[in-house]
Amino acid sequence: MFAFLELLQIALLTIITVFLNPFFWVVIGLIYTQYKRIYEMKRNVVGETKISIKDMTINAVGIGVMGGIVGTIVIMIFGITIDPRDFYFILPLAILLMLINVRYICFSYSGGFVALSSLIFGVPKLNVSSIIAIIAILHLIESILIYFDGYKEAVPIFVENKKYGLVGGFSMQRFWPIPFAVLILAAGQLAGTQEVNLPDWWPLFKASKAMENIPLQITAVVAALGYGDMVLSDTPRNKCKKSAKRLFVYSVVLLILSVISTRLTIFKWIATLFAPLAHEYLIIISQREEKSAVPIFRKHSSGITILDVKKDGVGMLMGLKQGDVMIKINNTFVNEKENLQDVLDTFPPYIWMEVIDSNGNRKTLEHKNYQTGINNLGLVIVPKDSTFVFDIQTSTSILKRIIEKIGSKKTM
Secondary structure (H helix, E strand, O other): OOOHHHHHHHHHHHHHHHHHOHHHHHHHHHHHHHHHHHHHHHHHHHOOOOOOHHHHHHHHHHHHHHHHHHHHHHHHHHOOEOOHHHHHHHHHHHHHHHHHOHHHHOHHHHHHHHHHHHHHHOOOOOOHHHHHHHHHHHHHHHHHHHHHHOOOOOEEEEEEEOOOEEEEEEEEEEEEEEEEEEEEEOOOOOOOOEEEOOOOOOOOOOOOHHHHOOOEEEEEEEEEEEEEEEEOOOOHHHHHHHHHHHHHHHHHHHHHHHHHHOOOOHHHHHHHHHHHHHHHHHHHHHHHHHHHOOOOOEOOOOOEEEEEEOOOOHHHHHOOOOOOEEEEEOOEEOOOHHHHHHHHOOOOOEEEEEEEOOOOOEEEEEEEOOOOOOOOOOEEEOOOOOOOEOOHHHHHOHHHHHHHHHHHHHHO
16 A cells, blocks of 8 residues: 555656656647747837746746646645546647637636536536546646746736826736646556555545545646736736735635535536636636726826836846836936936936835935946836837737738738
């Protein structure tokens, strides 16, 4: 009989086999194209970025693998069994839905639709409770990833606001491939699986009576998680923390519903409908909050609002933050980018700046460079106008971008 730690070791080794799965490389290819788009968006607004598309993708894979390990631990504790062939329906549907909107790559939509089809039509035949439990665990992973990684590489954007005119904000889009181990009933040997015997206390998640007598096998599957959001009224880090906490509650509730559904059939329907609808509700709530809140990255009656601070630039060394408003530099009032550049064009060896932070506190910051002088602060500021105005619908729909490109080629 395997102890739990021995079972976990087998599970982690099984995850490695997912690198031989062609679906895994398809997911990585799609993720690479998304990070390529994000890179190009950021370069258009910020200029040269220090992290490459390759590095973005590698980081996403590394973080995704760690997330998969966390998910595997939870799956092993609960003893959730599935048929990995169920993902032959869910993953392709997630990819198709992503063409409509990149955030639809989330399994709450594709998994929910497949589970609903199984309940209504009996096709495909799958264990609805287990699929919903897997979706809940994936969102538990996603909430952790959003909390710690969602705000990274946020793209500064400019949006037209009816009341405040051109305002700044951030588009946050992160994508992770998640390889994780799952348990399947040993009804037939599948490639890359190992048969295991389990402790008497196990499983906690009794989705099938057959689990009491039939040995289980362990194999690996791949999922894709995506986070897409926009923030105008707060910093990306704070926004991600708030979103992550809500998603964590959603995942816990969904997991509880999946457990209850193993005993009460009606809860299979409740959990299946809750998965996509509650997830969409979280998105709608977030969007409504942004529309009703006062944007912090806007033009004020005096001063220049800082939208973003480039890594390792002079502004970061000085301690400037997102949302700070520069009032004076070297005793010169600055209201436009040109006022700031006029001071910097003289390559001053020493600058001091009066700033009001996002909480309304006034502070004085300084920086010295007697060797070459200071000509660039490494800041993205909110201008009077911009050629890069963010279009939410076009930016989130791959299919719409493809259609627009085809249309533009025909008119040439």
